[in-house]
Amino acid sequence: MLTLVLLCIGALFGVSALAIAIGRSALATPIVYGSSLVVSLLSCLTGVAHLLSGSAVERLTLPLGLPWLGTHFRLDALSAYFLAVVGLGTFAASLFALGYGRHEKTPSRVLPFYSAFLAAMNLVVLADDAFSFLVSWEFMSLSSWALVMAHHREQENVRAGYVYLVMASFGTLALLLAFGLLAGPDGGYGFAEIRDNHPSAVFAALVMILALVGAGSKAGLVPLHAWLPLAHPAAPSHVSALMSGVMTKVAVYGFVRIVFDLVGPPAWWWSIVVLTLGGITAVMGVLYALMQHDLKRLLAYHTVENIGIIFIGLGLALAFKTHGADFAAALAMTAGLLHVFNHSVFKSLLFFGAGAVLTATGERDMEHLGGLIHRMPQTAFVFLVGCAAISALPPLNGFVSEWLTFQAILLSPQLSSWGLKLLVPAVGALLALSAALAAACFVKAFGVTFLGRPRTPAAERAQETDRFSRAAMFFLAALCLVAGILPGLFIDALARVVQAFVGARMPVQAGVEWLSIVPIAESRSSYNGLLVFLFMVISGTLMAFAIHRLASDRLRRAPAWDCGYPDPSPVTQYSASSFAQPIRRVFGTVVFRVREHGEMPPPGDTRPARLTVELHDRVWDALYAPVANAVGFAADRLNRLQFLTIRQFLSLVFASLVTLLLVLAIWP
Amino acid sequence: MAVIVDLAVQGAQMLLVLLLAPLLTGLVRKTKARFLRRRGPPLLQPYRDLVRLMRKEVVLAESASWLFRVIPYIIFAATWVAASLVPTFRTGLLFSWSADLIAIIALLGSARFFLALAGMDVGTSFGGIGSSREVMIASLAEPAMIMVVFTLALVAGSTQLSTMAGALLYSEVGLRVSLGLALVALVMVAIAENARIPVDNPATHLELTMVHEAMVLEYSGRHLALIDLAAALKLLLYLSLIACIFMPWGIARADASLTALGLGLVSYFGKLAVGGLLLALFETSIAKMRVFRVPEFLGAALMLGLLATLLLFVSRSL
Amino acid sequence: MRGLDFDIAHLLAGSLVLISFLQLYQDRLYALINMFAIHALVLALSVAWQAHVQDAPHLYVTAAIALGFKAIVIPVALHRIIVRLGIHREIEKVVGVGAAMLLGMGLVALSMVVMLRVTAGADPLAREDLAFALSVVLLGLLMMVTRRNAVSQVVGFMSLENGLVLAATGAKGMPLVVEISVAFSILIAFIVIGIFLFRIRERFDTVDVQALDIRRGERQ
Secondary structure (H helix, E strand, O other): OHHHHHHHHHHHHHHHHHHHHHOOOOOHHHHHHHHHHHHHHHHHHHHHHHHHHOOOOEEEEEOOOOOOOOEEEEEOHHHHHHHHHHHHHHHHHHHHHHHHHHHOOOHHHOHHHHHHHHHHHHHHHHEOEHHHHHHHHHHHHHHHHHHHHHHOOOHHHHHHHHHHHHHHHHHHHHHHHHHHHHHOOOOOOEHHHHHHOOOOHHHHHHHHHHHHHHHHHHHOOOOOOOOHHHHHHHOOHHHHHHHHHHHHHHHHHHHHHHHHHHOOOOOOOHHHHHHHHHHHHHHHHHHHHHOOOEHHHHHHHHHHHHHHHHHHHHHHHHHHHHOOOHHHHHHHHHHHHHHHHHHHHHHHHHHHHHHHHHHHHOOOEHHHOOOHHHHOHHHHHHHHHHHHHHOOOOOOHHHHHHHHHHHHHHOHHHOOOHHHHHHHHHHHHHHHHHHHHHHHHHHHHHHHHHOOOOOOHHHHOOOOOOHHHHHHHHHHHHHHHHHHHOHHHHHHHHHHHHHHHHOOOOOOOOOOHHHOEOOOOOOOOOEOHHHHHHHHHHHHHHHHHHHHHHOOOOEEEEOOOHHHOOOOOHHHOOOHHHHOHHHHHHHHHHHOOOEEEEEOOOOOOOOOOEEEEEOOOHHHHHHHHHHHHHHHHHHHHHHHHHHOOHHHHHHHHHHHHHHHHHHHHHOO | OHHHHHHHHHHHHHHHHHHHHHHHHHHHHHHHHHHOOOOOOOOOHHHHHHHHHHHOOEEEEOOOOHHHHHHHHHHHHHHHHHHHOOOOOEOOOOOHHHOOHHHHHHHHHHHHHHHHHHHHHOOOHHHHHHHHHHHHHHHHHHHHHHHHHHHHHHHHOOOOHHHHHHHHHHOOOOOOHHHHHHHHHHHHHHHHHOOOOOOOOOOOOOHHHOOHHHHOOOOOHHHHHHHHHHHHHHHHHHHHHHHHHHOOOOOEOOOOOHHHHHHHHHHHHHHHHHHHHHHHHHHHHOOOOOHHHHHHHHHHHHHHHHHHHHHHHHOOOO | OOOHHHHHHHHHHHHHHHHHHHHHHOOEHHHHHHHHHHHHHHHHHHHHHHHHHHOOOHHHHHHHHHHHHHHHHHHHHHHHHHHHHOOOOEOOEOOOHHHHHHHHHHHHHHHHHHHHHHOOOOOHHHHHHHHHHHHHHHHHHHHHHOEOOHHHHHHHHHHHHHHHHHHHHHOOOOOOHHHHHHHHHHHHHHHHHHHHHHHHHHHHOOOOHHHHHHHHHHHO
């Protein structure tokens, strides 16, 4: 199976090269996306097959790369799972792009990098030595950077690309250092050698921090998230879906691989760092999202929140593992990894919806949209399913992973460390807060974009999208429902992955009657998505039927009542900023130093009143701006080296030569 | 045989909550009126209101979508399913293992999600006011509720409501501080979730003071009847929840005889009556808060819930 | 002491912490004084319960002092005087309610951690009462620090002292509890009187009671 996947990756690279050649022809788009579709489906199915069939770990070494190292590839349970997740996301994106890509004005700037991006993501998940891991990681960053810069004529995209490049390089540097520490002074870079080489406690802690920084910056942990809401919206929509839904998961894979597998037994305080960062990220991400009125930026910030939730699950798994509660660790890790899958499904769905809206109206700003449910009914329906799934509403899949995380938190009083005893309830409260705020955020996103009345002529003229885009979205929406109704299948599939890392697994869900899931024991708690869904459907239809038969079923259309003050202008309905105003006032005054002031013109003056809302991103002001200023300052100072005379340059060379000879002379 | 009895009990529970909900609302309204020295509407008036609304024609705004028409059914279905799973006169409901307390809260959350969407659907500013305030209140009430659930689950050892009711009734739990704090937090959250004074006035006519009413402003006829019924069910659900956890005396066991079931029913009616009276008394004696005081109120509930959970993490006997 | 006895003692101590939180939440002086009256009432109940359970009749005297003096006399007197002097308005806060609540949570967590770690060898159920008492003390201090109004600072001081009394009665066999309670109460009475003397002098430039009477006659 490993060879099959590697052949698929090779095929993707081939397609990429082909796309460079035929980029300008009209057939390029369907060829590239069609072949990506087939190849991703193949790799996804391979991953699933490996996971479900329980086959052994496969290894392969190719004589590429560094001469004394070669390139190692490995397909174990974790890689298979992430291969399946990546493959599913890329399959859906390619299907969507078959329709969406027709609207791309410069396909030659997008197509070659698209297949390369897909290939790189698959490679990261299979890499079994530090060199190939880092090369694939960098390839992934560079190809996605090229995709972000595809529409480089817009100034904000250029800035987004720049910030992305800087943060990606920073992340790779952190990972490079981490791998260097893991390899140790003997320099065995293969993962197999790294597993046998156990670093000391100090080095292990350093590796964990570096992995958190490096993988976390790619995933979007606060405070390293600043590039995400700039870069993800700038790319074309199917690429945004891939970056948010899939690339962040590859970053999570990197973290899991290093911290749970390569570095050896974890220390007890690591979970505190991961849990704190996860909790803060979850709440900050959704608060940022609530303040946005650009639909894609809102979705990108929301990815930050979900990454926080995943890291909370992983942090709990670390905590349980270090305290020896393997069974609870299995539950927490299953919750985190299941959320990886769930998030990639519904986030891709939401980005596809945003892309459909963008092609239909040309607008990303919610405050210029509205009433799209009448013009694009199918897109609205699947977007609604995505919004409901991401707000963790039963019976969809978002609720399942959140429920499992809550059950894991309820097992935590058995942890004996004081720090964890105080931290875990607080993280539970933060998780609940972020879930409630996420629901608020998506009521806003769906309500302002699709409901109400159209606010601009562009919104009034919107048309439904093409078949391929709709097919991709319906596929993902169906998957949301299936994963919500039959979560036992997914939990059992994850069992092998979790077993490998924490030495235990959740109880087998396949045998539980009526397809419920039982995370710990029957007597403790259980959940049956299928029954909840059936009950809701049955009671709803029963009531509808009864009322329509026994009472009235007449209906009449009339102008909206609006308390007797009907207003034909669509400007009077709530916009995105007005919807978020109560929450902005409650949370934003503290977190973002929000200041709102309105200027009313004096009586008799017919100018409109003006409301100004000021938001300060504290993380940017505290972390990024000073660093950028310091770098600029140092660069200015060092710039003087450019303007030396020839004599001074020669003296520099002379001085360095003499210094090296001195070192050679003195060194014992 | 036992399965048939269990099925009958579950079915009886579903019908019971549906039939009792308007009566509870009628009781609360009548008591409030009496406290204000009015005669008040008859106890059965809510039933008449529902029947009257069901028979009326629905007047739908021109800008309303298909979602607007479907949402009342979704809200009703979610609330009814949630209310059927809260033990009223007997623990050990047949389908209680399909949704635990967290799932019940999430079902109510989905009802609220769709109600907020309904407020946004017609595109009026009043709907927007209702929806934006409702999600602000929900953003604090739901975490507070989850913390209460954590406290109860840690004390009872399970998140299944039937198991919780049984554990709190039959095992040696005693009076615990965290349960006291959880009770206060739960009452505060219940007031906020059911749109009662001091958070929201269910009988107001001033649109700018509305939260729940503003979202359903454009609904009429059978849709409005369903939403009112769902709101009454939600009130019944919260009172039943408080009763089955904090006042579990009289509730019948899973394998009880017919007399025990009868006793359970009678004690349940008594608890509902007491709860309704206390609610009416509380609403009459306090004024409605400004909208931006509600986050402080709910923030206090969240802190109490967090404190209760923290106490349980820190010590076994608290 | 086992089972229900301990549970009721914990419940009363926990209610005291809850009422301290509710005091932090108030923003009207009138409501704050009512809250303090309830605080003192619950303290009296708690001390009376300890007297019953420990079989220490001298603690009933402490309970009576708390009930009579702090739950009835001081709140009634404060109510009357603040209305007379016209300072029954909103309390200005240095930090908002939300921040005060979060700080309060942190203080309760801190006192839990400190008490339960430091007294690791002692009787497990008395330790938790001590942890609650320390929380009440810290919350009283927090109230004094985050309020600008003198009366609310006095209320904070009095609730701090209630926490100390709770701690003293919870630890069995602390001597002189009654005498210390009486001394504290006299101290508080002097502080409260002192505040109002200053206030009266500010307003009328004199504390001569006859001058007040003449003024009152004129105003009527």
